[in-house]
Amino acid sequence: xxxxxLTGGIGSGKSLVCQILEKLGVxxxxxxxxxxxxxxxxxxxxxxxxxxxxxxxxEGNGLNREFLATQVFGDEESLTSLNELVHPAVRxxxxxxxxxxxxxxxxxxxxxxxxxxxxxxxxDGSILVYAPEELRIQRVMLRDDVDEExxxxxxxxxxxxxxxxQRADHVIYNDGKELLLPQVLTIHNRILNSNR
Amino acid sequence: xxxxxxxxxxxxxxxxxVFLLISVFIWLLNALxxxxxxxxxxxxxxxxxxxxxxxxxxxPEHLNLRINAPGYAILRYKTFRKPVPISFKVSAFxxxxxxxxxxxxxxxxRYLIDQVSRQLPTDLQLLEIKxxxxxxQFARQIxxxxxxxxxxxxxxxxxxxxxxxxxxxxxxxxVTGPDLILDTLKHVYTVRTDIGNLSRDFSDRVxxxxxxxxxxxxxxxxxxLELERFTEVQFSIPVEVLxxxxxxxxxxxxxxxxxxxxxxxxxYDRVEGSLIRAVVDYSDIEEETRLLDVDIQNIPVYxxxxxxxxKTVEFLKSRK
Numbered sequence: 001x002x003x004x005x006l007t008g009g010i011g012s013g014k015s016l017v018c019q020i021l022e023k024l025g026v027x028x029x030x031x032x033x034x035x036x037x038x039x040x041x042x043x044x045x046x047x048x049x050x051x052x053x054x055x056x057x058x059e060g061n062g063l064n065r066e067f068l069a070t071q072v073f074g075d076e077e078s079l080t081s082l083n084e085l086v087h088p089a090v091r092x093x094x095x096x097x098x099x100x101x102x103x104x105x106x107x108x109x110x111x112x113x114x115x116x117x118x119x120x121x122x123x124d125g126s127i128l129v130y131a132p133e134e135l136r137i138q139r140v141m142l143r144d145d146v147d148e149e150x151x152x153x154x155x156x157x158x159x160x161x162x163x164x165x166q167r168a169d170h171v172i173y174n175d176g177k178e179l180l181l182p183q184v185l186t187i188h189n190r191i192l193n194s195n196r
Numbered sequence: 197x198x199x200x201x202x203x204x205x206x207x208x209x210x211x212x213x214v215f216l217l218i219s220v221f222i223w224l225l226n227a228l229x230x231x232x233x234x235x236x237x238x239x240x241x242x243x244x245x246x247x248x249x250x251x252x253x254x255x256p257e258h259l260n261l262r263i264n265a266p267g268y269a270i271l272r273y274k275t276f277r278k279p280v281p282i283s284f285k286v287s288a289f290x291x292x293x294x295x296x297x298x299x300x301x302x303x304x305x306r307y308l309i310d311q312v313s314r315q316l317p318t319d320l321q322l323l324e325i326k327x328x329x330x331x332x333q334f335a336r337q338i339x340x341x342x343x344x345x346x347x348x349x350x351x352x353x354x355x356x357x358x359x360x361x362x363x364x365x366x367x368x369x370x371v372t373g374p375d376l377i378l379d380t381l382k383h384v385y386t387v388r389t390d391i392g393n394l395s396r397d398f399s400d401r402v403x404x405x406x407x408x409x410x411x412x413x414x415x416x417x418x419x420x421l422e423l424e425r426f427t428e429v430q431f432s433i434p435v436e437v438l439x440x441x442x443x444x445x446x447x448x449x450x451x452x453x454x455x456x457x458x459x460x461x462x463x464y465d466r467v468e469g470s471l472i473r474a475v476v477d478y479s480d481i482e483e484e485t486r487l488l489d490v491d492i493q494n495i496p497v498y499x500x501x502x503x504x505x506x507k508t509v510e511f512l513k514s515r516k
Contacts, residue, residue, distance in 0.1 A: 016450050023447050023512055142454060142505060145430060179486055181449060181510040 002106040002195055003098055003122075007114035008129030009158050010151070011136030011143070013174035017129050018110050020184045027101040031111035031119070034097075035090050039063045045089045052081055087117050095122075105195050115167055116159050127187060128168035130161060131175050228267035233323070236261050236273065238312065239281035246287050249334040250374045252409065259305065260326040261312065269319040282312055286332070299376070301332045335374030342371045344404065345383045346419055353395040357460045357500055359422040369404060370413035377409055384412065386419065397422045424460045426500060431455045431469035435490060435509060439479045445516050448476060448509040453490055457502035471496065476509060486510065 006021075006028075008014040018028045038045055040063050049057050049068075056067050072079040098107050108127075111119055120126045131139075133155070140151045165171055170187045174180055237258045245251050259282070263270070305325040313322045346362045369384055386402045399420035404412055433455050435448045453474045459467050472495060476488040487508040495502060 019451065020449050020512070023449075142456065145428075179510055181486070181512065 001102055002124040004106055004108050005114045005120050005123045005126040006108050006110045009136055009161055010154055011140040012129040012131045014110055014129050021108055024188055027104050027107045029094050029097050029109045031090055031109055035086050038089050042089055048085045106191050125169040127170045128164050129172045129174050231264055232267055233264050234270050238279055240284055241281045242284050242286055244285040244287045250337045252335050252374055253333045261322055262324040263320045264323055265320040299334050303330045335376040338375045338378055339372040340378050341368050342384050343368045345385050347385045347388045349390040351393045355425050356423045357426045359424040359460055359462055362421045365418040371410050373410035424462055426458045426460045429459055429467055433472055433474040436475045438475050438477045443516055445514050447512045453504050455504045458500040463498040
């Protein structure tokens, strides 16, 4: 069984590609969603976050997302230290999860910041879902009902797409011109063949 | 030419003219004393229509009478006579009804010859009346309540929409007229009224558009419309597959479409996205088909406009 990472900028269409892969029988681990779960349920991670950001980081039994957002917004050092706490926990969780899917030919970890977090170093390969910036902005504006400026602000924290293209093993173009399904099927078959 | 010869020539011309005139006069007397056939127009008025019926259509306003008379009588008639219209009492005649149709009747004008002859000078002999037949189309007079539709021209300021449509009070009118017209009349319209660019509620009295042969119980109605602001709502609608055989599974990508629409604030709480359907049709799939068109159905009437994305989806087909 091999482990693959799937990434792409905001609005690139990662979720849609994951939907297709799941339909093809590929187990998909959603890193961002699982990270949010771990921050609430992993006691060790919880203590480390409280040690670093204080008791206000949690309210009741849940993470105080609003408080944490104000702590890391515009503060590179705080953001880095939060990531350094969360990413190892996610990595371990993914590894445990992957073990439960040993029968699958390969599993996929979907992560928006796969390269930025260094998670790709622990995987067998990476897939990038690529879409032009303007198209991604339009999609996010429509999807999240937000203005262009706030989309661009969110994009600022992500690695340049061209750099991601250099680092990825496979690139899926979701630019509205090329069909997605044939590209996904081609990569899916290549990974299956490379596993044999 | 010498002066004597000129005088002689003028005398001859004068003599010739006098005899020419006498000849023409004698010829005219002779010609006018002879009998001729001619056609004269005779005005006609229709009276005394049946009380329980409404007459429809057009009837000729004059009859063409073919007459035989001495030339002078014809000349005198055409030059000086201002004929008194023939009064035609419609109900006094026994109608011929084609195929027992009580709404239609015809009269052969040859039966009018006696009546018309009495109104003509005695030296005019009436030979024939044209047209030879008068056709009458009648209808029963009925009364019915008919819905009124507004015919307003307007523009509405951005961010506003009409709250509950254009309201007419009353919304219907009692209409009386021939059953032939009323049976096919679905609506009565208001007179087209341009009320310009609206940024506030509108209320006024508007006239009803008249239809020939119909009478309304009122000529005006109150017309009003209330404006309200609208807002945007979004739904994520699952894509359904129509006409899918039992043995086939089909998954679309994406599996949902995003629908964005505008709705008036008063209807905002009423918006129910689950009624709206996004469908693709399995029967559209051919060998080369890679994309299916998404069709949006069951859009509630109070949604003002909508946009959805994507308009096409890819799909995976497999046997169950």
